[in-house]
Amino acid sequence: MKKPTILLTLMTLLVLLLAACNSEKEASPKTTGEADEPAGKTEVVFWHAMSGKLEEVIDQLVADFNDQQDDIEVKAVFQGSYEESITKFNTVAGTEDAPTIMQVFEVGTKYMMDSGKIQPVQKFIDAENYDTGKWEKNITDYYNVDGVQYSMPFNSSTPVLIYNKDAFKDAGLDPEAPPATYEELKKAADALTSKEQYGFSILNYGWFIEELIAAQGGLFVNEENGRAGDATEAVFNGKEGQEVFGLISSMYKDGTFYNSGQNWDDIRAAFQSGKIAMYLDSSAGVRDVVEQSSFDVGTGYLPVPEASDWEGVVIGGASLWMANEIEESEQQAAWEFMKYLASPEVQATWHVNTGYFAINTDAYEQDIVKTEWEKYPQLKVTVDQLSDTKTSVATQGALISVFPETRQKVVSAMESLYQGTDPKEALDQAAKATDDALDMANRKK
Incomplete structure (x- = not known):
C-alpha cells in the first residue's frame, strides 16, 4: 500500500510545481531589452557593397541607429561588389529573400527603375511633406526623373x-x-x-x-x-x-x-x-x-x-533603393532609416570618415567637417566643384x-x-x- 501513496505524493508535488511556474510567468512579464525582444521589431535588411573600412563605418552607423530604436532593427549585409550585389538582387527581387533596402551603383539606376521591384522614395517625401531642400541638388538630380525621386543618394563622389x-x-x-x-x-x-x-x-x-x-x-x-x-x-x-x-x-x-x-x-x-x-x-x-x-x-x-x-561634373557612387513588395510597416521602417542617414550629423560623420560627399549640405557646417577641411583643404575643392556644377541634362547624367x-x-x-x-x-x-x-x-x- 505504500507504493500508491508515494506515487500520489509525487503527482501532487508535480501539479504544485507546474502551478507555481505558471504563476511566476504571469507575475513576471518581459521587460524591454530582454534577449528575444528584437523579434518584435520591424526588421530592415540592408544590402550594401561597401567593404573594408567603409563597411566598418556602415556597421557603426547601423549600430547607432539600432541603439536609438524601440521598434526597428536594421541588419546590414555585405553582398560583394556592385556588380555582384545587383546580380544577387535580380535573383531574389520580389521574393521573401529580397532585401528591404538595396545599395546600387549609379549606372544601375535605369535598371532599377525598369525592374518593377522598387518603391520610389518620393512616396514618403510627399506623405509627410519631407523637406529635401537641404539635399545637394547636383547629387539628387541624378536619381530624379520627371520630378520623382526614385532613390536616396548615399555614397556620392565625382x-x-x-x-x-x-x-x-x-x-x-x-x-x-x-x-x-x-x-x-x-x-x-x-x-x-x-x-x-x-x-x-x-x-x-x-x-x-x-x-x-x-x-x-x-x-x-x-x-x-x-x-x-x-x-x-x-x-x-x-x-x-x-x-x-x-x-x-x-x-x-x-x-x-x-x-x-x-x-x-x-x-x-x-x-x-x-x-x-x-x-x-x-x-x-x-x-x-x-x-x-x-x-x-x-x-x-x-x-x-x-x-x-x-x-x-556628374555624380558617381551609389544610392539606396527601397523594395516595393514588402509590408507597409517595413517600407516605413526603411524610410526612417534613410532619414536618419540623411541627417546633418550622420552625413558629417560619413563625409569625414569616408571622403564621400554629404548629401545634406548642412553637414558641412558641423564642427567635425570644419576641422577635417582644415587638415585636408583638398576635400573642400571637391565639394566646391560639385556645388559650382551647372544644372543641365549633361551634368544630370545618362540613364x-x-x-x-x-x-x-x-x-x-x-x-x-x-x-x-x-x-x-x-x-x-x-x-x-x-x-x-x-x-x-x-x-x-
Whole structure:
C-alpha cells in the first residue's frame, strides 16, 4: 500500500510545481531589452557593397541607429561588389529573400527603375511633406526623373584632378594654379615630363570619359541622355568625345601620358612614387592619397577644351533603393532609416570618415567637417566643384540599362588608342556596340 501513496505524493508535488511556474510567468512579464525582444521589431535588411573600412563605418552607423530604436532593427549585409550585389538582387527581387533596402551603383539606376521591384522614395517625401531642400541638388538630380525621386543618394563622389605640388614647383609651374583647360594641361604635362616622370594619366575606366564629356556639356546618349525616353543611340562619339580621345591620343604620342591600366591601386601607386605628376581620381579617394603621399598634393576641377564652357561634373557612387513588395510597416521602417542617414550629423560623420560627399549640405557646417577641411583643404575643392556644377541634362547624367556593358566598350576603345587607332574610329566602334546593346535591351521591354 505504500507504493500508491508515494506515487500520489509525487503527482501532487508535480501539479504544485507546474502551478507555481505558471504563476511566476504571469507575475513576471518581459521587460524591454530582454534577449528575444528584437523579434518584435520591424526588421530592415540592408544590402550594401561597401567593404573594408567603409563597411566598418556602415556597421557603426547601423549600430547607432539600432541603439536609438524601440521598434526597428536594421541588419546590414555585405553582398560583394556592385556588380555582384545587383546580380544577387535580380535573383531574389520580389521574393521573401529580397532585401528591404538595396545599395546600387549609379549606372544601375535605369535598371532599377525598369525592374518593377522598387518603391520610389518620393512616396514618403510627399506623405509627410519631407523637406529635401537641404539635399545637394547636383547629387539628387541624378536619381530624379520627371520630378520623382526614385532613390536616396548615399555614397556620392565625382572625379577630380590630383597633382603633385612639389613637382609643379620643380618644373617652374604655379602649384596653386592647376590646369583648367586641355591646352594648359598639355603644357603642364610637357613641363612635368622627364625620364623618370610622366605628366598626366587617366585610369582606363569609362566613368572618367563620361565625366570629361559632361564637363563640356556633352551628352552620352540621345533622348536627352535617356531622360526624355528610352535611349536608342549613343552620342558620346560626337565633338565632345572626340576632344577627350584626341587629348589622350596626342599626349600618349607625345610621351607625356602614362597608360596606367585599369587598376585603381596601380595609378595611385604610380602617383605616390613620382611616376606621374597629375591624374584623375575619385573625390572619395582624395584624403587617402594626401595621407599616403610624401609630397604636397593639390586638387583641381576637371579641365575642358579651351573653346568650351565648363559645365561641371556628374555624380558617381551609389544610392539606396527601397523594395516595393514588402509590408507597409517595413517600407516605413526603411524610410526612417534613410532619414536618419540623411541627417546633418550622420552625413558629417560619413563625409569625414569616408571622403564621400554629404548629401545634406548642412553637414558641412558641423564642427567635425570644419576641422577635417582644415587638415585636408583638398576635400573642400571637391565639394566646391560639385556645388559650382551647372544644372543641365549633361551634368544630370545618362540613364541606360546597359551602362556597365557600355563602359567596358568605352574602355576597350580607350585602350585601342595606345595601339594607334584613330580617336574617332575608336569612339565610333564603341558607339556602334552601345547602339546594338540598347536595341536589344529595348526589344526586351
